[in-house]
Amino acid sequence: MPWYVLVTRPHHERVVYDRLVHRGVAAYLPLTSRPCPATDSPRHPIRPLFPRYVWVRCVLDRATELALFSLPGVVRLLDDGRGQLVVIREEEIRRLQRWSTGGLVPAWATAWLEQTFR
Secondary structure (H helix, E strand, O other): OOEEEEEEOOOOHHHHHHHHHHOOOEEEOOEEEOOOOOOOOOOOOEEEOOOOEEEEEOOOOHHHHHHHHOOOOEEEEOEOOOOOEOEEOHHHHHHHHHHHHOOOOOOOHHHHHHHHHO
C-alpha cells in the first residue's frame, strides 16, 4: 500500500493523527524536539518534524478519500502542483522513522527532507 501525505490545518497534526489511529488507519507523524525560536527558554518541546503534514498509508478509493476529508483538521492530500498526488515510498518512511526515533535529524538530511517533502 502506498503512503500519502495529508495536509492539516495549522497545529492539528496530532489531532488528525490520533483520529486516524483510532479509526485503524496506518498513519505516521514524525516528531522532533527543537528549541522554540520565539523564546530563549531551555525547554525543547516535542513538535511535528513537518508542520501541517501527516502521512497515511491506505488504498485511496473514493470512500477512503471521503473518510479522510471528513476528519476535522484535514485540509487536503498533498499533490505535486499538477494534480498528481504525492506518493511516498516505503523506504523514505522507514528512513524518517529511524531519524525521528533517534531524536535528531542529521544535519546532512535537512536538504533531502526539504527536497522530498516540501
